[in-house]
Amino acid sequence: MHLNPSHVLARLQRVVRDRIRPRLHTPVADVTVTAWRVDGDGEPVPVARALEADYTPFAIGDTWAPAWGTTWLRIEGRVPDTGLPVELVLDLGWFDHSVGGHAEGLAYRPDGVPVKALHPRNGWVRLTGPGAAPGLVAEDRTFVVYVEAAANPLLLGLPPFVETTWGEKPGPGEPEPYRLVSAQLCAFDPDVFDLLRDLEATGDLLPHLDTDEPRYWRVLTAVESALDAPTTGQARAALAGALAQPAHASAHTMTAIGHAHIDSAWLWPLRETRRKVARTLTNVLTLMETDPDLVYAMSSAQQFAWVQEDHPELFERVKQKVAEGRIVPVGGMWVESDAMMPSGESLVRQISMGKRYFRETFGHESEVVWLPDSFGYSGAWPQIARRAGYRWFLTQKISWNDTTTFPHHTFAWEGIDGSRIFTHFPPADTYAAEVTPAELKHAVRNFRDKAISGRSLLLYGYGDGGGGPNREMAARAHRFRDLEGTARVELGSPEEFFAAAEAEMGDRAPVWAGELYLELHRGTLTSQIAMKQGNRRAEALLRTVEYLAAVAAVRDGVAYPYDELEKAWQTVLLHQFHDILPGSSISWVHREARATYDALLDDLTGLVPGGGAPGRVSGWQVVRDVTPVAPVGNVLDNGILRAEIGDNGHVVSLVDLRDGRQLNVGDLGVLRLFRDEPVRWDAWDLDRHVFRNERALPAARVEISDMSISALIDHDESAFTITYSLLPGSAQLDITVDVDWQETEHLLKLSIPVGVRTLRARYETQYGALDRPTHENTLADEAQYEVCSHRFVHVGEPGLGVGVVNDSTYGCDVRRIPGGTDIRPTLLRAPRFPDPDTDRGRHTFRFAVVAGDETATRAAADDLNAPRLDGLADTEPLIELGLESGAAVIDWIKLADDRSGDVIVRIHESRGGRATARPHASFPATVTETDLLERPESPANGDGLILGPYQITTLRFSPIKER
Numbered sequence: 001m002h003l004n005p006s007h008v009l010a011r012l013q014r015v016v017r018d019r020i021r022p023r024l025h026t027p028v029a030d031v032t033v034t035a036w037r038v039d040g041d042g043e044p045v046p047v048a049r050a051l052e053a054d055y056t057p058f059a060i061g062d063t064w065a066p067a068w069g070t071t072w073l074r075i076e077g078r079v080p081d082t083g084l085p086v087e088l089v090l091d092l093g094w095f096d097h098s099v100g101g102h103a104e105g106l107a108y109r110p111d112g113v114p115v116k117a118l119h120p121r122n123g124w125v126r127l128t129g130p131g132a133a134p135g136l137v138a139e140d141r142t143f144v145v146y147v148e149a150a151a152n153p154l155l156l157g158l159p160p161f162v163e164t165t166w167g168e169k170p171g172p173g174e175p176e177p178y179r180l181v182s183a184q185l186c187a188f189d190p191d192v193f194d195l196l197r198d199l200e201a202t203g204d205l206l207p208h209l210d211t212d213e214p215r216y217w218r219v220l221t222a223v224e225s226a227l228d229a230p231t232t233g234q235a236r237a238a239l240a241g242a243l244a245q246p247a248h249a250s251a252h253t254m255t256a257i258g259h260a261h262i263d264s265a266w267l268w269p270l271r272e273t274r275r276k277v278a279r280t281l282t283n284v285l286t287l288m289e290t291d292p293d294l295v296y297a298m299s300s301a302q303q304f305a306w307v308q309e310d311h312p313e314l315f316e317r318v319k320q321k322v323a324e325g326r327i328v329p330v331g332g333m334w335v336e337s338d339a340m341m342p343s344g345e346s347l348v349r350q351i352s353m354g355k356r357y358f359r360e361t362f363g364h365e366s367e368v369v370w371l372p373d374s375f376g377y378s379g380a381w382p383q384i385a386r387r388a389g390y391r392w393f394l395t396q397k398i399s400w401n402d403t404t405t406f407p408h409h410t411f412a413w414e415g416i417d418g419s420r421i422f423t424h425f426p427p428a429d430t431y432a433a434e435v436t437p438a439e440l441k442h443a444v445r446n447f448r449d450k451a452i453s454g455r456s457l458l459l460y461g462y463g464d465g466g467g468g469p470n471r472e473m474a475a476r477a478h479r480f481r482d483l484e485g486t487a488r489v490e491l492g493s494p495e496e497f498f499a500a501a502e503a504e505m506g507d508r509a510p511v512w513a514g515e516l517y518l519e520l521h522r523g524t525l526t527s528q529i530a531m532k533q534g535n536r537r538a539e540a541l542l543r544t545v546e547y548l549a550a551v552a553a554v555r556d557g558v559a560y561p562y563d564e565l566e567k568a569w570q571t572v573l574l575h576q577f578h579d580i581l582p583g584s585s586i587s588w589v590h591r592e593a594r595a596t597y598d599a600l601l602d603d604l605t606g607l608v609p610g611g612g613a614p615g616r617v618s619g620w621q622v623v624r625d626v627t628p629v630a631p632v633g634n635v636l637d638n639g640i641l642r643a644e645i646g647d648n649g650h651v652v653s654l655v656d657l658r659d660g661r662q663l664n665v666g667d668l669g670v671l672r673l674f675r676d677e678p679v680r681w682d683a684w685d686l687d688r689h690v691f692r693n694e695r696a697l698p699a700a701r702v703e704i705s706d707m708s709i710s711a712l713i714d715h716d717e718s719a720f721t722i723t724y725s726l727l728p729g730s731a732q733l734d735i736t737v738d739v740d741w742q743e744t745e746h747l748l749k750l751s752i753p754v755g756v757r758t759l760r761a762r763y764e765t766q767y768g769a770l771d772r773p774t775h776e777n778t779l780a781d782e783a784q785y786e787v788c789s790h791r792f793v794h795v796g797e798p799g800l801g802v803g804v805v806n807d808s809t810y811g812c813d814v815r816r817i818p819g820g821t822d823i824r825p826t827l828l829r830a831p832r833f834p835d836p837d838t839d840r841g842r843h844t845f846r847f848a849v850v851a852g853d854e855t856a857t858r859a860a861a862d863d864l865n866a867p868r869l870d871g872l873a874d875t876e877p878l879i880e881l882g883l884e885s886g887a888a889v890i891d892w893i894k895l896a897d898d899r900s901g902d903v904i905v906r907i908h909e910s911r912g913g914r915a916t917a918r919p920h921a922s923f924p925a926t927v928t929e930t931d932l933l934e935r936p937e938s939p940a941n942g943d944g945l946i947l948g949p950y951q952i953t954t955l956r957f958s959p960i961k962e963r
């Protein structure tokens with residue numbers, strides 16, 4: 001008989017849709033639904049409050065809450081005896097997509113214990129049969145279930161990136177987004193469930209098999225026979241032979257790990273994430289009841305801590321699974337932070353606070369950095385990770401590159417200092433796989449290190465908004481354990497995979513040196529600038545407060561505010577999450593974050609030991625403000641620099657009077673406005689075409705005061721003021737930019753063209769600097785048209801160096817121009833999705849143009865970023881670094897996390913060379929060298945440090961108590 005493959009596949013789809021899937025759940029009884037709409041501000045309430053509320057009758061088909069509202073459904077009935085497991089099946093008005101991106105529910109027992117979550121691909125609660133939640137059904141077969149239904153609106157819909165006002169709660173009278181479509185008791189047919197999975201493992205595999213091979217035709221025949229079969233059992237029997245054929249001897253092996261990427265905030269506020277984590281974990285625990293092989297990996301100490309606070313009973317069950325090795329805490333960071341912008345000390349604290357939580361709560365230390373979704377990875381990571389006890393690094397985000405294809409999936413990543421860490425990108429190019437034949441095929445075809453490795457990772461489970469693995473995914477994974485025509489799928493842990501992959505590669509792992517630049521989402525270095533400013537200012541204030549508190553503790557025995565500082569750090573670390581600091585969340589998230597940063601900066605300022613006059617801590621001592629030189633006409637001149645401001649408000653001449661060199665090439669200090677209309681991912685992406693649509697903003701007028709010269713610019717509704725000043729004895733031109741930003745879809749840069757010719761610019765990064773080309777010779781060079789810079793960029797040629805220092809920007813581009821180099825920090829954007837009012841309002845930025853080398857530039861960056869405080873007593877440095885050769889700096893001084901009173905000092909080589917230095921404490925102390933987590937690494941080497949390029953060292957000074 002003629003076999004027509006396309007007809008068989010079309011028939012398969014039709015039969016599954018119309019004849020098999022409807023038999024999975026057979027309605028067996030109705031239920032009674034009553035509801036309580038959360039009153040007051042509509043914000044979530046604890047389950048205890050919901051259990052004692054007044055429930056009123058509720059009809060199927062009614063809308064149930066305003067957007068962002070919560071309604072509790074009380075569902076009760078009697079379970080008939082059907083001979084099959086019975087499930088409560090709910091449809092809250094699901095879309096058949098965007099799991100975790102719209103409405104969700106969490107079912108509770110009447111005693112307030114959460115049992116299972118509900119989402120479009122997991123809309124059931126099992127009442128009887130294997131895996132049923134204990135205690136749900138009474139002896140007389142009656143039951144009561146409470147469902148906390150969250151009307152989270154669909155924000156990233158079809159089509160995506162449509163401007164929306166649903167990033168905040170709607171006003172009164174706006175339509176409610178969801179109707180309760182159905183609530184029924186259904187008999188669940190496990191044979192139908194298995195047949196559906198068998199058909200997925202064979203029928204969905206067919207398009208990925210080779211029609212030249214017998215395997216294709218045998219699977220096709222088996223599928224056709226199954227479709228002909230009169231019963232479920234006979235259909236399964238028809239497929240059994242095809243499903244029993246083992247994988248090829250050389251088949252690729254994938255370690256499949258259940259996972260739920262849960263963004264700590266994104267298209268929902270922080271408070272919703274707390275509920276998302278609980279929902280996902282109930283699903284995972286439910287699945288583990290019936291699937292003894294499932295392993296689930298979960299990152300972020302903060303997310304575990306939320307469950308611990310909100311659902312102690314659920315948390316105990318999680319702890320039990322961690323002890324059994326089935327829930328694997330991974331990453332060991334406080335959150336999955338942005339991996340470019342946080343300072344070195346912030347990344348260390350992400351790790352030290354996260355790992356401490358994991359250790360104290362679970363007795364577990366993760367060896368793998370887990371950052372599947374951050375927008376690029378700084379070249380400082382390998383050293384930071386290795387010095388914090390990690391062996392491995394995981395991401396997949398670089399697969400999103402828009403220009404070049406990254407050449408490896410498994411490799412040794414070498415950081416700016418030469419440290420290497422074994423790194424893997426799961427080749428399925430997702431952290432939220434569904435375990436389909438198409439994904440497995442893509443992973444095998446895509447995997448770029450086949451020559452030396454035969455294994456990879458597969459992270460499966462609904463992600464972004466959580467959800468995690470469902471029973472369909474797990475059942476498919478089992479069918480792919482050893483199946484001809486696809487990769488072998490093993491259920492396992494990340495550690496098992498990494499250990500096996502590293503052993504398999506040995507020393508043959510290819511090496512990638514430098515940062516992992518993401519050729520996408522370049523706008524996240526600028527969007528929601530208040531996040532960047534809040535983060536930078538909080539980091540700088542913590543640096544000052546921890547230092548002054550350490551000084552007060554060591555010198556005067558003043559109590560060190562451990563608890564307050566820990567709480568402050570937790571706030572800073574949470575807001576470094578990879579959709580908050582990057583500015584890619586909804587209005588609600590950023591509005592709350594701005595208020596949080598304001599309160600945090602106030603609280604931290606309150607921790608500064610008082611007394612004395614206004615000042616700042618710079619170079620680890622207190623310095624006072626000095627008065628800038630007075631302008632003479634339109635010229636600022638302090639005997640070192642001479643700046644002339646033109647009628648257009650630009651610096652038309654900047655001369656280093658020490659050698660007479662002209663530092664600028666053309667006008668310097670020009671604000672440039674670009675039309676910035678993204679193609680997609682609005683808050684994320686800064687597209688190439690933006691750079692073709694620009695205009696310079698000339699001043700309407702120039703004002704000269706006693707201490708500065710200002711250029712005032714009006715543009716439509718926006719207003720800009722650039723103020724220039726020079727301090728006596730200083731080799732830097734200070735620039736302050738005040739903006740009242742009322743633009744939409746525009747980008748603002750400050751242009752600093754300098755007479756330095758160089759093929760490379762140096763950008764500050766964590767614990768050092770990164771060289772990047774200023775040319776566009778290769779695709780990869782060109783793709784880096786907007787990059788991350790921490791506090792400074794420096795360009796130099798023999799005998800001449802210029803640095804540009806900022807107090808709160810991260811986005812930057814540096815390009816070669818005739819006669820020199822244009823350094824252009826990015827100040828503002830105004831994307832409309834997901835927050836239509838991004839960055840509207842007033843902002844202040846401070847910059848400095850430094851004539852000098854990188855060491856002078858770094859010192860200027862320290863000084864510009866040092867918070868000005870009202871009252872500071874004069875203080876001699878607590879620790880000094882006697883430099884004998886090279887360049888090294890003290891980055892941080894604090895008291896030890898173990899609260900012993902020891903002083904922790906973080907030092908690093910700063911220019912990529914070698915340094916020898918002699919640290920000296922101003923108090924009697926013994927010194928040990930530790931890792932980044934303050935654990936002893938080597939005995940006293942404190943009086944003669946030898947540092948390699950960008951090497952970080954942590955010293956612990958234990959005060960010798962006087963008797």
Ligand SMILES: [Zn+2]
Pocket residue numbers: 261262263373464578
């Ligand atoms: Zn994410």
